[in-house]
Amino acid sequence: MASRDYNKEFFNVTFPYQYVAVVEIDRQKKLNSYTQQMFTDIGTIFSRLSIDPEVRVIVLTAAGERAFTAGLDVTAAANGPLTGDGMADQKCEDTARKAWSLRRHIKEIQEPVSEIEKCEKPVICVMHGISYGAAIDISTCADIRICSKDARFSVREVAIGLAADVGTLTRLPKTNVGMSWIKDVCLTARDFGAQEALSVGFVSGVFENKKAALDRGLELAKDIANKSPVAVQGTKAVINYSRDHSVNDGLDYIAVWNAAMLQTKDVKDALMSGLQKRTPTFEKL
Amino acid sequence: MASRDYNKEFFNVTFPYQYVAVVEIDRQKKLNSYTQQMFTDIGTIFSRLSIDPEVRVIVLTAAGERAFTAGLDVTAAANGPLTGDGMADQKCEDTARKAWSLRRHIKEIQEPVSEIEKCEKPVICVMHGISYGAAIDISTCADIRICSKDARFSVREVAIGLAADVGTLTRLPKTNVGMSWIKDVCLTARDFGAQEALSVGFVSGVFENKKAALDRGLELAKDIANKSPVAVQGTKAVINYSRDHSVNDGLDYIAVWNAAMLQTKDVKDALMSGLQKRTPTFEKL
Amino acid sequence: MASRDYNKEFFNVTFPYQYVAVVEIDRQKKLNSYTQQMFTDIGTIFSRLSIDPEVRVIVLTAAGERAFTAGLDVTAAANGPLTGDGMADQKCEDTARKAWSLRRHIKEIQEPVSEIEKCEKPVICVMHGISYGAAIDISTCADIRICSKDARFSVREVAIGLAADVGTLTRLPKTNVGMSWIKDVCLTARDFGAQEALSVGFVSGVFENKKAALDRGLELAKDIANKSPVAVQGTKAVINYSRDHSVNDGLDYIAVWNAAMLQTKDVKDALMSGLQKRTPTFEKL
């Protein structure tokens, strides 16, 4: 599948190495801020990467030096459903009907963002510069989060009068970051930097600048891409399942999972190439 | 609602800034240790603050320099139900009936403490000096925990022959602090200091002394009090819900929640005042 | 119960102090790597220690200076069910039947490892040197994890083409270690050292060398062994329950639990000896 199949107005999708896809947000004039269409587009991209046999790992980054993303495009949002004006076409006066419409609208944005989490392949999110609002929603869907020193994060939502509903409040507690710190940043909407993000465990690596962070992201990606895709994608699936279930349920799930997956010849190939000190190659999945 | 409405024998409740309540434990002669009545009182205070429209955020602190609290008043407890003597009035000989009575008694103490967690407004717990036993039960119900350098913590219960039952064992694992460390401090009843508490994420800030910690607590409180109460209280509610539910459930809950809450004019007010570089004011909630 | 009752071919079980058992993996020629029989044996040992009234706390360590364990014995495994050859005796051609057999086989290894977690007494895991694969499966079942500076950890499984199924993927997210870091080490199979393990909270202490780590483990063990076993074992049980349940469920469980356990005379004994500044002694449990 050629890279041109994936590109959207504000997203560039490239394949710099075998099995490695890079998704780049590119709306630099607006600090890579998100319109509703962009949420739809990123969902479409990840749901397709999820089943593309040429892809084994995905790096998510953003164009330009200033921002990973400034979050929701407030100008667009100010005319949209958030402030009720966007409902004008419905001329909906009844509170319950407006609530119904808003609930659907929220789910319409949640769903594409969740595609990043549901993507069968690991997603490495590399952040830099301004990383506000949607940056948190999106990166908490990724498997691995790293950033450059200049990254500035903020859970922006309370500053504009709302409780974050695209996933931040739900997924941050599942990152295993300390709850006292999570409440601090979510209730104050204050900025926090790369070093703070590292020390609490929100990111698992901080690098000198965007280039160094991206290099590390790509290195991780290549490393993962060289592993058996049956093993890698199974590992992601089982960790995500375990996060939301009891230990007993998790153990049972992996036993059922591996009942099929251990029958792969990748195990033999990996064991053999390990003994022979060579890099194994694995069939497409 | 005047502050005198809230005061209890060993609790001072003041309102130093608009929308900010300060609850101060004040039983200095006994190192602010808790009697059963004090558990009842703190529950009453927080359940009322929870629905007081003049209050948007609460700081919980303690009087004196020596202790946040030394925990349960052991002298009182030694004559109480813990050692069975307090059951004397019931002349209860049957183990099952005594068990029934103890279970009710435990719930009677759990319930007021849980009011701190259920309180609709954010609670910032500022600890200093001796912070033992009940200090952990109470502070794990708070949203944000900070302390001064001299804070000495301890999950005391195993040292007096019992498994902590007011909430520590249940809520500590939900603070996302490392489980190996949690088991260490719960199984040994050893002291740990402010720096250790910070490094594992039990507190999210350590300050030079009690005054500095309290100043930071009040600053956080004012900052939160300036935000939309619809946004702030929704954020607390949804994070707490998400902690105990799967990601899918959390996403669904926030969508239903915001179906109503996004209809607030606070969003428009916050967006406008953001553009106009002024502080918004929000109606009471 | 004499120590000889516990010894297995590759495990030494000793009782250096009253109420303290030490389980030592001892298969030094193979870097303490695990055969299937060893999984069975460690399960048997812990299920028996669990109900031995002479034991109140267990230290798990390994013989030799080079390794806690190098994980699964790959040579043995290469001829076993992992690669399908071990199934030969069944002459099983049908994929579903082979899957059924593999699922049972996985559960047969999961079950003894889970005995370490289910053990009623606290387990302190002291790791050093090479600590790969099964080292993570086993140590995430322990209550407290500490190590020496030279410890080298690795979640090895993706490197040999499979998703870890003995418990690592299920239990690591429950250690409250940052999820971004968990995914990093699980998806890359990379090594990480003692300092990294400490900073993310996987271990709660790092010591100069194996001897110092083991000394600390034994010190912790003696400290816990001096506490009321009713209190200590109740604390473990309730924390483990709370990990997999909501806060409300956890509070209810401890109330039911303590309805019986608060009736112990250990509370009175502990309170009294505390006032009298002497070490209490507690009856067997």
Added chain:
Amino acid sequence: MASRDYNKEFFNVTFPYQYVAVVEIDRQKKLNSYTQQMFTDIGTIFSRLSIDPEVRVIVLTAAGERAFTAGLDVTAAANGPLTGDGMADQKCEDTARKAWSLRRHIKEIQEPVSEIEKCEKPVICVMHGISYGAAIDISTCADIRICSKDARFSVREVAIGLAADVGTLTRLPKTNVGMSWIKDVCLTARDFGAQEALSVGFVSGVFENKKAALDRGLELAKDIANKSPVAVQGTKAVINYSRDHSVNDGLDYIAVWNAAMLQTKDVKDALMSGLQKRTPTFEKL
């Protein structure tokens, strides 16, 4: 505790037999329909019966021949928060603030109704005549539901434009009545009779008339009151717990529960009196 302690304006509480309380709704002029105060009152009554050692089982019935209850008093409700008019005192224009107020209001009615379910003693609900709306909310909180032949039931809420929020929609699926039938009666608000209620399992007995149904209710009550209260109340607690938890959790809970409760001498008393063919007497609980 004398019966006069329990009486409320529209509730009569009597004690016709030892350990048996009868709660009678009595607002016959309005077909026993509920005002908000009555919800509060029934909650107060049941929370007090729950801990009254003179009470071991409760029969819930209603005065007059025409109705168990016609449900919510629509006239009162029409001027209340349901239609927004009752909010007038708050002069609340903002949708989110009104939502906040409604949510609190719903919980204020849910909570007293839930006291019937939380009541430690078994509750037998005996219905007759018109049994609409609140009759379903209340009776699904009871442990045993029986009725007379003339009972007419209806889940009324969709007929007045709302989704039932006092508990019917949540608890009906937990009665184990067929879901197709539940959806039928909840979505159409149609009447159904005693025979239909019996055949689907909503009630477990139908009797000729109100008197016969009440007689059977009292007979059941006396029968249960003669049993060990430790056994009876434990049975209720564990069934209710099991309803909302997995089988494994349920088994674990009853094991912890009975660790204390099996130590009752009621077991020996019951076994002995069984052998001696006499009725045992059990101490108060």
Added chain:
Amino acid sequence: MASRDYNKEFFNVTFPYQYVAVVEIDRQKKLNSYTQQMFTDIGTIFSRLSIDPEVRVIVLTAAGERAFTAGLDVTAAANGPLTGDGMADQKCEDTARKAWSLRRHIKEIQEPVSEIEKCEKPVICVMHGISYGAAIDISTCADIRICSKDARFSVREVAIGLAADVGTLTRLPKTNVGMSWIKDVCLTARDFGAQEALSVGFVSGVFENKKAALDRGLELAKDIANKSPVAVQGTKAVINYSRDHSVNDGLDYIAVWNAAMLQTKDVKDALMSGLQKRTPTFEKL
């Protein structure tokens, strides 16, 4: 939206009454058996009906007198992924890769079927004649199930060597039908008739023939369509939520839900028209 927008090759969608849609399976030559494309199509139809403001309730039926559906089209399936032959294009030899492909394939069929359950509007399933396999999968997604006397049901899957994976095994236990009976019909694949289906509660009504059953289905539909859509659709949403959650969670959910939905003017309209003995009309949702 005109009916022609909905029609698919083997589905007719009509709108016989205001707000009532009828979806008719029509592949009579093959006893209305399902190809994979038909699963996709029925999902598309229901996901669109879910948000069509002209639709408030849906009746699902099938053309011809002989069958609601004979289930999966076995001839088509015999050449498809079920028997591995359909995988030929992938030339996939590795068991794990084939497993991966099958898992995706199963989810591709599960998802459209689940659209029937997720549909915001109530679905009434009217069955007649042969109602095998997929008939159970589909009808357990519906809210109300009724049938004609001649209906013959069967959970067919074990008869063709597989465990039902489109939803029957998961949803049947949630219909609250007796588990002993569920296991009986699922493990034997035996036929059962309309009367048996009624007596166990699988269907909530049996009618003389297909016409009578369909008439009743339409009558129910018209009745529901006359109710407030805010009330009706909220009722469905909350019952479905409650089925999969604890009572406490269910109560909390309806409180948040109704915080918005009680602000509808439908309540006032319904109350008023009730008093005035006229049929209310409700705005579109």
Added chain:
Amino acid sequence: MASRDYNKEFFNVTFPYQYVAVVEIDRQKKLNSYTQQMFTDIGTIFSRLSIDPEVRVIVLTAAGERAFTAGLDVTAAANGPLTGDGMADQKCEDTARKAWSLRRHIKEIQEPVSEIEKCEKPVICVMHGISYGAAIDISTCADIRICSKDARFSVREVAIGLAADVGTLTRLPKTNVGMSWIKDVCLTARDFGAQEALSVGFVSGVFENKKAALDRGLELAKDIANKSPVAVQGTKAVINYSRDHSVNDGLDYIAVWNAAMLQTKDVKDALMSGLQKRTPTFEKL
């Protein structure tokens, strides 16, 4: 494996038809009542049948005409842990230690009973005559329950002063039998007959006498034994999983399960023999 391998003192295990095992309780002098050893023995039998490739379905019945089982052997129990006398060897005075011992004891009886539920093969329980106490615990672990007309059931426990702890209170609500009826029989310990058991769905068939019931049980067994064991045992596993999980979890589980199991050639064999009108034979599992 010959039948003699399975026999225990009070259990006969026979294999009347290929793949069909019959387990017969045989302690007729004591109305087939259970000693503690018998619980252990029945667990051992079922855990071994679970993995015996010669067995595909199990019928559980009891010898003699008078009773399936009268439940716990009260005479034995009266000298055992239930009344505390059996604890004498421990000379345990401390309530907590006695509680600890009782909890272990309860689990020791729960575990073998749970083996009946965990058994990978379907279990058909055929009851007759007196079927008290343990009869309910055991039969709720079975998949299918049928009985003869003379069966008399009773949840006996409250009559002897205790809440049933071997599984009845936990599993009865999961049989989907109406909760009002469950509470009725559990709180009163009253007898109920075969017809009542059928009408509420506790059993799914009633037959003229023991012989007729057993014949039907064997017929069901033979019917199931002729089906693909991959399909049958998968069906049992997935229904049991679904009972304790949400619909979404259930759908996901069956998809993972069938990823391996659909690769069986049993599907092709079953489809072919269906077309060829002959009985298929399936390989051992």
